[in-house]
Amino acid sequence: MVFLLFSLIILFFLELILGSVSIPCPEIIRILSGQGSSHDSWEIIVYNFRLPKAVVGLCAGAGLSIAGLFMQTLFRNPLAGPDVLGLSSGAALGVALVVLTAGTAGPSSILADLGFFGNFGIAIAASLGSALVLMMILVLSKxxxxxxxxxxxxxxxxxxxxxxxxxxxxxxxAERIQAYTIWSFGSFGGATWDQIQILVLFTMFAFVFSIFLIKDLNVLLLGDQYAESMGLDLIRIRNKIFIITAVLSGVVTAFCGPIGFIGISVPHLCRAIFATANHGILLPGCILFGACLALIADIIASVPGYSITLPLNAITSLIGAPVVIWIIFSKSRAGMEVSV
Incomplete structure (x- = not known):
């Protein structure tokens, strides 16, 4: 856990240092401490572009990882995740209803016109879209x-x-279609500071709420019948998981686009690293590891030293797809079905 925390700090600074223009680490420290920089352009780059991306990457990676962990625990399926279960698509539909039916361009310009409450609006629309899909899945799960x-x-x-x-x-x-298409590629760099406040507020609420579910999640691993015999209200715990997952997947998708594979791969990597199924360890582990993985993907997508940016979804797929393949083969070698 200490190693992950140390790695997260290093990756956070690398996110600020690397890019089309490399900024020395001492200059980054001076800028963050409020002492200014020898180059005014560096200060603009850090405050307006790289620092927002780093903060969004932290929240998105951690949020999607927790959502994936909760989905895999609830359904007891290693392939469950926000994107596989259609939650990200539901959130994308909520965003599409806002972007494609109102405003003149993408989410950033629309919300700039609507102001602070517009930021809440798109986050709520995405969360409701994600919640609608999850609600239908929970109804069918009975x-x-x-x-x-x-x-x-x-x-x-x-x-x-x-x-x-x-x-x-x-x-x-046509311009709205282009804006939505670019948004669908996924990016941590499209959010304004007002939007970042909403993202941090929603994710922090979900993180704090998740802490109180650790004991119930551990009981769920033993099966529904055992959980009920222990006095656990399955409907109540499912509703809580439903709310947290919908909020996390919805708000991340609203401001970052549909980010794939992080929610599926990170919980499995954490189980392999910590060699435990205890959510008291997996929850903080997923937060740290998910944030690290998101920053790594964004650093690769920014192609340091070049003035191009790759689609973030392409990078997360290249990282996460091998993990899913490893899950399937490891289950097959153990003689188990993937759905177990």
Whole structure:
């Protein structure tokens, strides 16, 4: 855990140092301490571009990792996650209803016109879209016992949400379609400081709320029947997990775009690193490791030394897809189905 915390600090500074223009670490420290810089342009780059990206990366990586951990615990399925279950697609639909039906360009310009309450509006719209998909999955989970079937249903919900988005794009203006398409690539650099305040507020609420669920999550690992015999109210705990997951996946998707694979891969990597299923260890581990992985992906996507930026989703897929493949093969070698 100490190593992850130390790595997170290093990666945070690397996010501020590396880019199309390299800024020395002593200059970064001077800028953050309020002493200014020998180059005015460096101070603008750090405060207006790189520092917001770093803060958003921290919140997004940690939030998606916790959402993935909760989904895998609730469904007891190693492939469960915000993007696989269609939660990210539901959140994207909520954003699309705002971006494609109001405003003149992308989320940033729309919310700049709407102000602080507009930031809340798009976060709430994305959270409601994510919550709608998760609610349908939870309703079906009472009738469908197979977790693999629930995953397939989640994928179908995701496809349905994407279909509605495609229909909206067909009837909207070209500049709005372009703005939404760029947003869908995923990025930590598109949020303003007002939006970052909302992102931090929502994620901190979810983090604090998650601490009180550690004991219940550990009991859930033993099965629903055992949990009920221990006096655990399954409906209550499911609703709490439902709220946290919907808020995290919704607000991250609203301001960063649909970021894939972090929510699936990080919980498994943490289980392998800490060799435990105790959520008292996995929860802070996922927060730190998810933030580290998000910053690594963003540093790679920024292509240090060049004036180009790669789609963030492409980088997270390159990192996360091998982890999913490893999960499937490890389960197969152990003689277990992936849906167990």
């Amino acid at each position: 009738r469908v016992r197979s977790s693999m079937t629930l995953l397939i249903l989640g994928l179908m919900f995701g496809y349905t949400a994407n279909s509605f988005i495609s229909i909206l794009m067909h009837f909207t203006l």
